[in-house]
Amino acid sequence: MIGVGTRDPGTAERGVVPQRPVSWHALDLRGLDGPAERAAWVALSLVPGMGPAGFAAVLHRFGSAQAALRAGVELVPYIHRAPAAAAEHLRQHAGQDPAGVLRRAEAAMARVGGRVITAVDDAYPGILCHLDPRPPVLYVSGNQAALEGTAVAVVGTRRASGYGRSTAIDIADALARAGMVVVSGLALGIDGEAHRAAIDADGTSVAVLPSPLDRVYPPRHADLARRIVATGGALVSEVPPGVAIGRPDFARRNRLIVGLSSAVVVVEAPDRSGALLTAALAISLGRELYAVPGPIDAVASRGCNRLIADQSASIVTSSGALLQRLGAFAPGRRGTLPALSDVEGLVLGQLLRRSASIEELMGRLGMPAAALASALTFLEARGLATSYGGATFHPTLLARGRGTRGAEQRGP
Amino acid sequence: MLAQVSTATIIGVDAVPVRVEVDVAFGLPGLTIVGLAGGAVLEARERVRSAIRNSGFEVPARRITVNLAPADLPKEGTAYDLAIAVGILAASGQLPRAASLAGMALIGELALDGGLRRVPGVLALVDAARWAGLGEALVAAEAAAEAAVVRGIQVVGAATLGEVIGHLSATARLATATAAPIPEARPADAPDLAAVIGQSVARRALEIAVAGRHHCFLEGPPGTGKTLLLRAARGLLPQLDDDEAGEVSRIYSVAGLLDRRAPVRRERPVREPHHTVSPQALVGGGPRVRPGEASLAHHGLLVLDEVRHFRPDALDALRQPLESGSVSIARVDGAVTLPARFQLLAAANACPCGWRGSERHACTCDEAAARRYATRFSGPLRDRIDLWVRMEEPARVARETDGREPTHAVAARIGAARARQVDRQGCLNADVPPQDLLTDAWLGSAGARTLVREGQRLALSPRRLHRAARVARTIADLERAERVGRGHVMEALFYRPEAGR
Numbered sequence: 001m002i003g004v005g006t007r008d009p010g011t012a013e014r015g016v017v018p019q020r021p022v023s024w025h026a027l028d029l030r031g032l033d034g035p036a037e038r039a040a041w042v043a044l045s046l047v048p049g050m051g052p053a054g055f056a057a058v059l060h061r062f063g064s065a066q067a068a069l070r071a072g073v074e075l076v077p078y079i080h081r082a083p084a085a086a087a088e089h090l091r092q093h094a095g096q097d098p099a100g101v102l103r104r105a106e107a108a109m110a111r112v113g114g115r116v117i118t119a120v121d122d123a124y125p126g127i128l129c130h131l132d133p134r135p136p137v138l139y140v141s142g143n144q145a146a147l148e149g150t151a152v153a154v155v156g157t158r159r160a161s162g163y164g165r166s167t168a169i170d171i172a173d174a175l176a177r178a179g180m181v182v183v184s185g186l187a188l189g190i191d192g193e194a195h196r197a198a199i200d201a202d203g204t205s206v207a208v209l210p211s212p213l214d215r216v217y218p219p220r221h222a223d224l225a226r227r228i229v230a231t232g233g234a235l236v237s238e239v240p241p242g243v244a245i246g247r248p249d250f251a252r253r254n255r256l257i258v259g260l261s262s263a264v265v266v267v268e269a270p271d272r273s274g275a276l277l278t279a280a281l282a283i284s285l286g287r288e289l290y291a292v293p294g295p296i297d298a299v300a301s302r303g304c305n306r307l308i309a310d311q312s313a314s315i316v317t318s319s320g321a322l323l324q325r326l327g328a329f330a331p332g333r334r335g336t337l338p339a340l341s342d343v344e345g346l347v348l349g350q351l352l353r354r355s356a357s358i359e360e361l362m363g364r365l366g367m368p369a370a371a372l373a374s375a376l377t378f379l380e381a382r383g384l385a386t387s388y389g390g391a392t393f394h395p396t397l398l399a400r401g402r403g404t405r406g407a408e409q410r411g412p
Numbered sequence: 413m414l415a416q417v418s419t420a421t422i423i424g425v426d427a428v429p430v431r432v433e434v435d436v437a438f439g440l441p442g443l444t445i446v447g448l449a450g451g452a453v454l455e456a457r458e459r460v461r462s463a464i465r466n467s468g469f470e471v472p473a474r475r476i477t478v479n480l481a482p483a484d485l486p487k488e489g490t491a492y493d494l495a496i497a498v499g500i501l502a503a504s505g506q507l508p509r510a511a512s513l514a515g516m517a518l519i520g521e522l523a524l525d526g527g528l529r530r531v532p533g534v535l536a537l538v539d540a541a542r543w544a545g546l547g548e549a550l551v552a553a554e555a556a557a558e559a560a561v562v563r564g565i566q567v568v569g570a571a572t573l574g575e576v577i578g579h580l581s582a583t584a585r586l587a588t589a590t591a592a593p594i595p596e597a598r599p600a601d602a603p604d605l606a607a608v609i610g611q612s613v614a615r616r617a618l619e620i621a622v623a624g625r626h627h628c629f630l631e632g633p634p635g636t637g638k639t640l641l642l643r644a645a646r647g648l649l650p651q652l653d654d655d656e657a658g659e660v661s662r663i664y665s666v667a668g669l670l671d672r673r674a675p676v677r678r679e680r681p682v683r684e685p686h687h688t689v690s691p692q693a694l695v696g697g698g699p700r701v702r703p704g705e706a707s708l709a710h711h712g713l714l715v716l717d718e719v720r721h722f723r724p725d726a727l728d729a730l731r732q733p734l735e736s737g738s739v740s741i742a743r744v745d746g747a748v749t750l751p752a753r754f755q756l757l758a759a760a761n762a763c764p765c766g767w768r769g770s771e772r773h774a775c776t777c778d779e780a781a782a783r784r785y786a787t788r789f790s791g792p793l794r795d796r797i798d799l800w801v802r803m804e805e806p807a808r809v810a811r812e813t814d815g816r817e818p819t820h821a822v823a824a825r826i827g828a829a830r831a832r833q834v835d836r837q838g839c840l841n842a843d844v845p846p847q848d849l850l851t852d853a854w855l856g857s858a859g860a861r862t863l864v865r866e867g868q869r870l871a872l873s874p875r876r877l878h879r880a881a882r883v884a885r886t887i888a889d890l891e892r893a894e895r896v897g898r899g900h901v902m903e904a905l906f907y908r909p910e911a912g913r
Contacts, residue, residue, distance in 0.1 A: 159768070159775045188779055218779075270774035299767075300774040355771075357804050358613050369612040370887070374902035380911070381869040387911060390769035391613075391632070391804035 021053055022060040024132045032064055033120045039102035040065035041118045045137040046101065046240060047075065048089050049082030051252065052133035069098060105139075108241040112214045113229070114141025127151070131259040131285065135238050135252070141213050142234035146204050151181040152326065153261035153282075155254075155275045156190025156268040161300045162387060163355055164190055164268030166394035167292050169197040171265055173397050174319035176203020178328035181233075183208065183261045185253055186221050190267045190275070195224055197397070199231045208257045209237040210248035217248045236260070254278040255285075263288035263326060265316060269303035276303045279313065289313040290322060337398070338382045343367065347375040348399055351385055355394040415502035415510060418517045419495040420540040421487050422533045424701050424741075424748035425666045427540035429517075431481045432492060434499030439475030445496070447480030450488040459490075459522045460497045467526035467573040472504040488700045490521035491531040494550070497522055497573055498580070508581045517541035517549040518576070519559075526573040530555035535665035535675070538562045550576055556589035558665060558675035561658070563591075594657055597678035602647035606818045608637050615641070617799045617907055618757075619822050622648045623829040624841040624886030626879075627734060627756040627796060629719075629789075629909065632803025633773065634766045638759035642715050645757055647819040649680040649713065650827050656711045659751065663710055667703050681712035683754075687721040691729045695739045701748045706733045709754035719758040720788040727793060730756070734796040737843070755842075756797075760789065770805055798842075798879045800909035829889040841882045841889070849881040859884055859896030866905055880904045 044065045045055065057078050062068040068075060072094050079086040105116050117123050117138045125147040128134050140147065154172050156164055172182045172194040182198035184191040186207040198205040205228050211217035213235055216225045225235055238252050254277055258264055264282040266289070269275035282289040291313035294301020307313035316322050323330055340348065350356060350364055358372045365372070376393055379385035384399040417432045443457045461471050478496055480487050495518040502510040519537050521529040531537070534555040541549045542565040549567050551559045556569025567589045570576045578584035608615060614630055618641055621628035630638045652660060661676045671677065685694060685705045696704035706714060716722060733739050737753035763782040767773035775782065794800075833840050837854075850860050863884065867877045884904035888896045 157774070158779060159777070161771045161774075162769075163771055295772065298772045300770075300772070302774075359610055359804065362612055369616045370903050371899070373613065373616075373906035374899045377866070377902040377906040381866050381905075387802070388769075389802070389911070390771065391802045392771050 022056045022133075024052075024056050024134055027056060027059050029120060036099065037064055037066055038118050038120060039098035040069050041120065042105055042116060042137050042240075043093075043096070043098035043101040044068055046089075047079065048085040049079040050086070051081065052135050054078050054080065055136045056133040066098070104242070105240055108214065109139055109141070112141050112241060114139060114213055114235070114241075115144075117144075125260060127262065128259050131255075134259070135256060137238070137240070138256075139213055139237050139240060140234055142229035143204070143232045144234060146181055146206050146232065146234040147236065147260060149181040149204060150179075150328075151183045151206060151261045153183040153257050153264040153278070154190070154194035155184055155257065155264065155266055155278050156194075157270055157273045157275055157300065158187050158189035158191075159270075159300070160189035160193070160268055161298070162390045162392050162394050163294065163298075164292075164300060165193045165388050166355065166386070166396070168193040168267045169397060170319045170400065171267065171292070171316070171322060172197035172203075172205075173201045174323055174330050175326075175328075176201035176205070177330040178323050178326075179203075180326070180328060181206055183257055185210070185250075185257055185278075186216070186218070186225060186235075187274075188218055188220065192221055192224060194267070195228055199227055199233070202231075204231070205233040206260060207233070207235050208253050208260065209235055210239070210250045210253040211237065212239045212241045213237050214241040250274060251277070255281055258282045258285050258287055261287060263290065265290040265292065265322065266304055266307060266313065267292045268294065268300055269307075270300050271302050271306075273303050276307070279303075279307055283312055288326075290316045290325070292316045337384075340378075341375075343371055344375045344378050347372060348379055348384055348395065351379075351393055351395040352399060355392050357391045357393065359391075413503045413505065415499045415513070417495040417499040417502070417513055418541065418544065418546055419492055419519055420517060420537040420544075421485065421491065422489070422536060422666055422700075423485075424696075424750045425533075425536060425663045425703055425707065427533065427536040428485070429540050429544035429546075430485070430487065430492070432495040432499050433479040433481060434496065434503040435477045435479075436472055436474045436500065436503040437477070441473040441475065443471070443476045443478070443500075445478045445480070447478075447483040448486045449480060450486065452490050453480070453487050453492060456490065456493050456496055456522075459493055459524060460500065462524040463493070463522035463526045463573050464497055464500065466524060467577070469501055469506050469577075471500065474504070476500060476503075489531060490529075491519050491533075491537060493522040494518045494520040494528060494573070494576065498576060501577065507577060512580050512582070515545075515547045516580075517544075517546045519549060520552040520555075520570075522573060528552040528570055528572055528576070530558075532668035533662075533666035534559045535561060535662045535670075538565060538567060539662070541565060550579070554672065557592060558661075558670060558672070560589040560591040561661065561676050591676075592674070594654070594676045594678055595674055597651035597680075600646045600649065600679065600682075602819070603640060603644050604647065604819045605644045605822055606816045608640055608644060608816070611637050611641065611803060614638075614801045614803050615817075615822075617801045618645055618648070619826060620883060620886050620890065620907075621645075621755070621757070621799050623826045623890055624798075624833065624882060625755045626798035626842055626883055626886065628758070628799040628801070629794075629797045630757075630759040630801050630803060631762050631769075632801075633770050633805045634761060636803040636805055638803065639717055642717055642757055642759055644819065645715070646680075646682045646713060648823045648826055649682070650823070650830060651678040652680055652711060660711050663703050663707055663751065667708060669708070681709055682715060683709040683712070684715040684717065687716075687718055687723075689722065689726055691723070691726040694726045695729045695733065695741075695752070696750050697741050701741050701743065701750070703750050704739070704752075706730060706739055706752040706754055707750045710751045712754060714754040714756050716756065716758040718760055720760040720785055722788075724788055724790065727788075728790060731792055731796065734793070753843075758789070758797075762786070762802075769802060772805060794909045795873070795875055796879075797909050798883050799907040800911070801907065802911075825890055828892070829886065832889045832892070833886075841885045844882060844885075846878050849878050855881055855885060856895035856897075858898060859888075859901050862898045862901040863905075866901065870905065870908070870910070872905075872908065872910065876908060876910065880908065883907065 176198040291304040291307040530552040538559040553569035560567040733752035762768040768775040887900040
């Protein structure tokens with residue numbers, strides 16, 4: 001307790017014990033690795049509203065999770081987010097055996113092919129040990145070794161433009177081919193493209209979920225989640241399985257994405273995008289932050305452009321330059337490319353310079369819309385260009401691998 | 413004494429001949445109408461009584477039975493009034509030369525003072541009389557010009573019941589009405605295509621669509637000129653030929669929408685129903701089947717702006733006419749088929765805020781809401797669209813003029829392309845049956861090969877290949893190309909709705 005004179009009236013009114021954040025590094029975790037204590041960690045992390053910071057404070061005050069659980073409702077003042085629900089939970093579960101709780105959690109994880117990892121386990125990802133406070137319990141399925149690789153987060157808006165999607169694919173593909181693990185949040189838009197591109201490049205991807213692993217959010221990416229696991233990646237969540245939660249916990253997911261990665265790339269983010277919260281976390285957690293610039297009149301890129309303008313993030317000028325900054329190298333792509341006609345070659349060359357709609361290509365090449373439409377369809381059918389359902393066409397990875405010169409050199 | 417008079421009744425937009433049999437017999441005085449007569453027909457009793465009396469004749473104080481044959485066909489409306497009245501006069505001996513009734517159809521509603529009024533669908537009714545082999549049709553004077561359009565039958569217009577009796581008894585013969593020549597189409601009241609800034613792809617797609625009667629969907633952010641393009645489209649339509657004009661006029665006659673001064677029209681119909689339209693109003697229906705917007709747009713344009721704001725059940729009702737060119741409406745007493753060979757032109761935003769798919773603006777829609785919005789134009793409907801255009805916001809459009817063509821230049825190309833189609837196969841490309849589409853004879857071997865190969869690469873359904881084949885043929889026709897080439901096919905595939913999804 002601190003003195004009355006310095007009491008914050010806001011928190012005092014709510015009847016919460018004011019507390020200073022407790023540094024995880026100040027905790028003495030020695031001797032806290034017995035099976036009983038491990039079970040207590042899981043049981044304690046299940047208290048509603050108990051986040052990493054509250055967990056650290058409780059450990060600091062009571063010395064161990066077992067002691068904290070014995071304290072029961074005394075914990076309530078340490079839980080700011082949902083004190084009423086926590087009190088109810090603690091009353092209901094007073095005197096329960098933590099070993100049973102752990103067994104149930106492990107059984108539920110086994111059903112989705114995963115396991116429970118606490119911060120005192122050896123299997124706890126090394127990179128998270130730099131995180132303060134760190135998530136006390138993780139639920140992981142898939143290949144745990146994926147959490148130990150050099151990881152880069154690729155994140156962005158759910159409402160991605162074609163430019164954002166194609167850039168996310170380019171970057172994730174380069175990272176994966178350079179042997180890095182691509183971490184993202186499994187969301188629609190940029191996240192999904194990043195995961196997919198990493199898998200398609202025979203790389204490894206880690207998805208951090210805002211939901212329990214047995215209820216993949218968003219449901220439309222359930223297949224993608226399976227593919228991530230099947231290709232040697234992993235799914236991670238702080239939310240225990242089998243727990244009926246109200247809303248997906250995006251804040252904790254974002255923090256975990258940043259925590260698991262050594263660098264964060266924001267591909268496309270408008271103002272007030274969730275990806276900007278991730279970027280802010282990257283700054284506060286001391287991760288390298290990169291942002292992909294967009295056209296100055298593109299609302300969808302405003303957040304990214306501001307990160308660059310504020311010098312909060314380094315600018316990504318190309319996927320190759322990003323790899324260089326990260327000290328990585330990606331071997332060249334291989335693939336057979338189809339023969340292109342003159343017009344198709346010219347159009348692809350233009351797209352490689354900059355994505356464009358037919359209207360813009362007409363201005364650049366002086367060709368009629370009909371001829372351009374034919375050429376674009378040909379490129380699309382051969383996987384060299386795509387429109388993502390919009391009017392603007394973007395070159396694909398296959399086309400980028402070929403390079404601008406290759407496309408323009410081809411004669412009759 | 414028995415009298416028989418010929419008339420006709422409307423079913424859907426067609427008419428069938430009806431015989432009115434009148435028997436005047438001894439018995440309790442009264443007037444009975446049988447033969448599945450509806451409410452308006454039963455009320456004919458009162459109109460007929462008054463009209464006869466006020467025309468200087470009398471209703472015999474006998475038992476009068478009127479039968480409308482075929483007696484199992486439900487009958488509605490007021491077109492039988494004249495036939496019933498004349499039948500009563502003939503059966504009661506008040507009409508000299510009753511034999512003159514043979515070979516003549518009497519069609520019209522009576523006013524209480526004996527005046528004769530027009531009824532909807534005169535065109536179809538007189539056509540049914542001609543089909544039944546009758547040589548003369550007597551209609552209300554105000555409907556004579558409309559009815560005279562039907563060839564192969566003499567049409568006479570009369571203003572009152574008295575004039576009809578005078579004509580029938582040869583005391584005062586009425587003149588035969590002559591059909592006014594079908595006027596040339598008035599220039600459509602449409603904005604010129606040159607007014608559309610940029611949007612070369614949309615203008616190109618619109619040209620192809622009108623040239624081959626293909627269904628076209630414009631999708632894009634607000635303010636890109638979707639509505640302007642829809643309105644400009646009507647200026648591209650060639651005028652109706654004689655047969656089409658007859659069919660369209662018949663439908664409008666039944667709907668009671670014909671211009672009385674110009675009963676036959678050359679202008680292709682353009683219908684733009686509001687997005688609150690009900691399924692019945694869109695495809696037809698109601699207790700007496702009335703043609704809906706889909707039929708009123710027969711041989712013309714059905715324009716649905718902001719199509720994702722229409723009721724989904726109304727839109728889904730368009731599936732059948734989009735595929736078959738007609739609407740079948742099931743009734744208790746059988747199905748009625750209405751012609752509905754329209755061309756659909758639709759436009760919509762891609763999502764509620766309009767900016768989905770844009771490279772510059774961020775879409776602010778909730779993902780689930782955006783998906784719900786997109787599926788308001790359902791998958792089966794999307795499958796039936798031939799040309800799907802994704803428009804972009806003008807900010808990205810090159811500012812310089814791109815040789816924007818005026819409407820008349822594009823319309824000339826369309827007219828020539830349509831003529832090529834009719835010369836080749838007797839119909840527009842949209843109406844070529846599926847089994848002919850992928851043949852070497854129609855599409856050309858290079859075109860067919862390209863289409864099948866690229867269709868596989870793009871994972872397209874057989875239905876999409878068929879639609880793309882028709883579009884490719886139209887693109888070749890616009891270029892006056894004999895054979896469909898690889899470029900034509902590739903451009904046709906560019907407009908597939910599945911692109912980039």
